[in-house]
Amino acid sequence: MNGKNNVQAFETSEFRSRLDQVRASMSKAGMDALVIISPSNQYYLLGYDSASGPQAALVTLDDDPYFVLRKMDADAAAEAGCWLPQDRVIGYAESYVGGSGGASPWEAIGRFVKDKVGASARIGVELSGLGLSDYPKLVSALGGQEPRDGDGLVSACRLVKSERELLYMTEAAAIADRAMSAGMDKIAVGARHCEVAGAIMSVLCKGTEIIPGGPPSWPPYIRGGEFAKAPHQAWMDDVFAAGQQYYLLCTASRRRYEAPMGRIVHLGPSTPRRKNQHEGAMAGFHAAIDAMRPGATCADVARAYQAAIRPYGLTKKGRMGYSTGIDTVDGPSLADNNDTELVANMTFHFESNIFEPGETYLLSDTVRVTEGGGKLMSTVPHTLVERPA
Numbered sequence: 001m002n003g004k005n006n007v008q009a010f011e012t013s014e015f016r017s018r019l020d021q022v023r024a025s026m027s028k029a030g031m032d033a034l035v036i037i038s039p040s041n042q043y044y045l046l047g048y049d050s051a052s053g054p055q056a057a058l059v060t061l062d063d064d065p066y067f068v069l070r071k072m073d074a075d076a077a078a079e080a081g082c083w084l085p086q087d088r089v090i091g092y093a094e095s096y097v098g099g100s101g102g103a104s105p106w107e108a109i110g111r112f113v114k115d116k117v118g119a120s121a122r123i124g125v126e127l128s129g130l131g132l133s134d135y136p137k138l139v140s141a142l143g144g145q146e147p148r149d150g151d152g153l154v155s156a157c158r159l160v161k162s163e164r165e166l167l168y169m170t171e172a173a174a175i176a177d178r179a180m181s182a183g184m185d186k187i188a189v190g191a192r193h194c195e196v197a198g199a200i201m202s203v204l205c206k207g208t209e210i211i212p213g214g215p216p217s218w219p220p221y222i223r224g225g226e227f228a229k230a231p232h233q234a235w236m237d238d239v240f241a242a243g244q245q246y247y248l249l250c251t252a253s254r255r256r257y258e259a260p261m262g263r264i265v266h267l268g269p270s271t272p273r274r275k276n277q278h279e280g281a282m283a284g285f286h287a288a289i290d291a292m293r294p295g296a297t298c299a300d301v302a303r304a305y306q307a308a309i310r311p312y313g314l315t316k317k318g319r320m321g322y323s324t325g326i327d328t329v330d331g332p333s334l335a336d337n338n339d340t341e342l343v344a345n346m347t348f349h350f351e352s353n354i355f356e357p358g359e360t361y362l363l364s365d366t367v368r369v370t371e372g373g374g375k376l377m378s379t380v381p382h383t384l385v386e387r388p389a
Helices: 010-028 039-046 072-078 105-117 134-141 153-157 163-186 193-206 272-291 298-312
Strands: 032-036 056-061 066-070 089-092 123-124 222-225 247-253 257-267 320-324 345-354 359-368 383-389
Touching: 010 039, 010 056, 032 039, 032 105, 032 153, 032 272, 032 298, 039 056, 039 153, 056 105, 066 072, 066 320, 072 089, 089 105, 105 134, 134 247, 163 193, 163 247, 163 257, 163 359, 193 222, 193 247, 222 298, 222 359, 257 345, 272 345, 272 359, 298 345
Parallel strands: 032 123, 066 089, 257 383
Antiparallel strands: 032 056, 056 066, 222 247, 247 257, 257 359, 320 345, 345 359
């Protein structure tokens, strides 16, 4: 790909194209400079995948960015994926880290920004990345002028994926397929949840014979049975039990690009109620995927799902998924109160999840928006798997 092809995930030209989009958004928002605090956004623009302490990227309208981070990280950043030359990577002293005197890295970062752009510059900051005690220190170092809210500028540019981004997500989906199959193969009455989670994690780390694995942004979820009802926990100190329904949810990561997916397993013959639930959820799934075309809105997708499950006596409130890419959530939700318009090559984690009293159901896929409707990235069948009990 380039001279750093073992660590740099994209051509430098792609990073520069992304910067051009961000600069256009900055100009429209009346900003001369933008301080980027989100590690995900830093990775998107600079290619550096780490965050050991407070760090910030400085983007201006007419020059290459600067990247300010701990000296021990700055010394290696240009050889560890960041496309910037070494003189654009600035390390602040390690004495700012972990001391008891109250000195803050945000003071060093703020002074650097002020020196580069001047106190009169219209400076935007990703404010949501700052803690309550960090904000006044950064503002004071910037010269006391309140910065503009720069949240969302970079994230909006991340929504439509490039061909190489889509390639990484497709590779992540291939790893997730194998991990999900490995986990489902180990499910049996009496098997421990942790053993199934371990089988999934092993594949997520190893990848396939030709696609290296990577660290996922969250652990596998194993939900179901008598106790595991909370939807956003991982696994429990429990074993799989006969007559119970479980879902497995995991995400693989390839160059930090994610491909979440979820599947359903029942131990023993499924009940009529659960079969109806699965049939209805799959009807909603197919209706929503078909609706994921350019020009539709997130709300259109959600309403298509809701209309399709209604004849089965099912209802669904809340979102049916969210934009995904770098990390898991990177943009708008598929919900009936979100009117974001879909564009080709947006990617979503679509979740057909229904939580009823005493029941837990989730089946999901990573989906690419195309002119012909949503294109699934995973290949594991959507059947309600019934294991012998």
